[in-house]
Amino acid sequence: MNEPLPFWASETFWKKTAIWVTSGSFVLLILLTFDSLAKISAGGSRVPAYSVINKDISYRFDKQLQRYQPVILGDAPLFGKMLSETEAEQLVALGKKTTQAKNCMNCHTLLGNGAYYAPDLTKAWLDQAWGGAGRETAMAQFLLDPEKYAHTYGSNRKMPNLGITEEEARGVVAFLKWMSAIDTNGFPHNFKAIGAEEE
Numbered sequence: 118m119n120e121p122l123p124f125w126a127s128e129t130f131w132k133k134t135a136i137w138v139t140s141g142s143f144v145l146l147i148l149l150t151f152d153s154l155a156k157i158s159a160g161g162s163r164v165p166a167y168s169v170i171n172k173d174i175s176y177r178f179d180k181q182l183q184r185y186q187p188v189i190l191g192d193a194p195l196f197g198k199m200l201s202e203t204e205a206e207q208l209v210a211l212g213k214k215t216t217q218a219k220n221c222m223n224c225h226t227l228l229g230n231g232a233y234y235a236p237d238l239t240k241a242w243l244d245q246a247w248g249g250a251g252r253e254t255a256m257a258q259f260l261l262d263p264e265k266y267a268h269t270y271g272s273n274r275k276m277p278n279l280g281i282t283e284e285e286a287r288g289v290v291a292f293l294k295w296m297s298a299i300d301t302n303g304f305p306h307n308f309k310a311i312g313a314e315e316e
């Protein structure tokens with residue numbers, strides 16, 4: 118009648134298991150946190166360093182992955198000026214702060230976050246609408262007077278003039294150029310980029 122319990126039914130076994138599983142998950146969580154941080158920091162494997170704004174960025178279809186991938190090519194300094202890593206970071210930061218101060222997310226999405234009134238801006242730098250050479254000038258012009266340079270994309274929606282300065286417009290262009298070089302696993306889907314190459 119009074120047979121000893123099998124080991125797996127004992128209280129100590131389950132206590133030990135609970136401790137091992139909890140501490141194992143904790144260690145795994147810490148490792149994954151560092152792994153994610155390395156991937157999402159500028160200069161990591163998916164998010165390029167800010168000085169990528171000195172480069173030509175293209176968008177190519179990767180047959181194996183079945184999605185578009187940003188490809189970083191030769192030198193193409195933004196507004197004709199090569200910037201150091203620090204200068205590039207400052208310009209991108211100014212652009213990011215401008216998008217926050219003017220609440221662009223009230224209409225647009227950035228990396229998928231925001232509102233759906235206007236197009237996602239993640240890959241806006243690569244939009245065909247800016248033309249080829251001198252794209253940064255066309256973009257800055259649009260940002261400074263979006264009513265005059267509206268594309269509207271047949272939606273009849275127009276972006277209001279947000280009263281940003283020329284320096285802020287350059288910052289926004291730098292921020293958008295940097296963001297377009299981020300590997301977003303093909304997001305946003307069906308985005309038709311400038312010079313996109315099907316391979």
Ligand code: HEC
Pocket residue numbers: 215216219220221222223224225234235236237238240241242244246260263266267268269270274275276277279289
């Ligand atoms: C009130 C809504 C609204 C706000 C706020 C707004 N936009 Fe727009 N934006 C639009 C609309 C609508 C369009 C599409 C029409 C067009 O291109 O003329 C657009 C288009 C754009 C485009 C062109 C997109 C492309 O792929 O070609 C860029 C770039 C852009 N906006 C940047 C910004 C930035 C940067 C801010 C913040 C400083 C901002 N927008 C704030 C409504 C808005």
